[in-house]
Structures are given as structure tokens and as C-alpha cells.
Amino acid sequence: MKWNSLPRSLVAAITAALALSVAIPAADAGNRRDEQDAARRAMLDGQVMPFAMIKRRVDAAVDGASYVGSEFNPSSNRYRLKYVKDGKVVWVDADGRTGDIIGMAR
Template identity: 85%
Template structure:
């Protein structure tokens, strides 16, 4: 079997793509951790309700949809919860202070 040597530009391109793939999860994990820390600080400071309480309130109005995940916006103290029902994604915005649903998006 004979090995072919790739041109330098192809080798560099492959190396750069691999470097991006390897570093993406690390960067994403750091961002998610910062978001969780901000949500916890807001809860401890009394600016938002505990997430478990908010999730229970939203779950009760989701008519059997499956919970997928959430995001916290520390600037507005709002949560965005993601659900799936009948193969469709539904985003629900909840006020972190009251737990009230303030918006829906499909």
C-alpha cells in the first residue's frame, strides 16, 4: 500500500477543523457553567425563585410535553424552557421572579 502525501494547505485545513471540534465542547461547557452560576447567584440574592419551582409551574401548563432543557438570562432574570410535543419544539419564557409564563415560541 502506498501512502500519498497531502498538500500543506489540506493538512493545515484538516488540523484547524479538528482543533475547532476539540475546543467547542470546552467553550460551551464554560458558558453553560457561567449561566448556572448566574442563576444560582440570582436565586440566593432573592431575585429569582428556585428553578425547580419555576419548572413545576411551567410543566403544569405544558399538557404532557417533554422537558428538554433551559437557559437563564441574568440580564432580565428570565428562564427559557424547551419542550417537545408531537415532534414540535416549544420554547416557553418564564419570569424568574414570579414563575409566570410571559411568552411562547414554536
């Protein structure tokens, strides 16, 4: 099938979908970088513990779950860590200042 035999609206829709599929991950990567920068600044300013220390504490509490990733909320200085255990996602919220676990959801 040739592109010129397709309706213009279909070609436009395909083009838009391809453009979005490239733009969304790039925007997400930018947001992720800002989040990492905020976490680093907070740690350097003494507002939060180093992430490695917090992660070690949480790792011990989730007993054998696989670490997937994390998010940092600079307004509350809290981390949300994501794990998978027995095929289920486990979210753990930790206070960045103390490293204490303040919530866990499955």
C-alpha cells in the first residue's frame, strides 16, 4: 500500500501519533531529571538522608521484593519506592529526613 493512496486524515493521525510517541518520553525524562536534581539539592542541603541509606532501610522491610524505581516529592521531602513481590506491586513511602517508613500499599 502506498502512502498517497491513504486518506489524508489517516496519514495525519499516524503522523501525530508518531510525534507524540517520541515527545512524551522526552518530556517524562525532563521531569525525572528535575526530580533527581531536587533530591540531590535537598540531600546536599542536609534536608534529607542520602537515598542509598533510605533504600537500604526499605529493602530490609520489604523482604525479598525486587526494587523497580522511586519518586521524590521535594515539597514534603518524601520518597515513594516501588517494588514487585510475588507478582504484585508494593509502594513504600519513606520520610527523607529520617528514613522512617511512613506508609506501605500493595
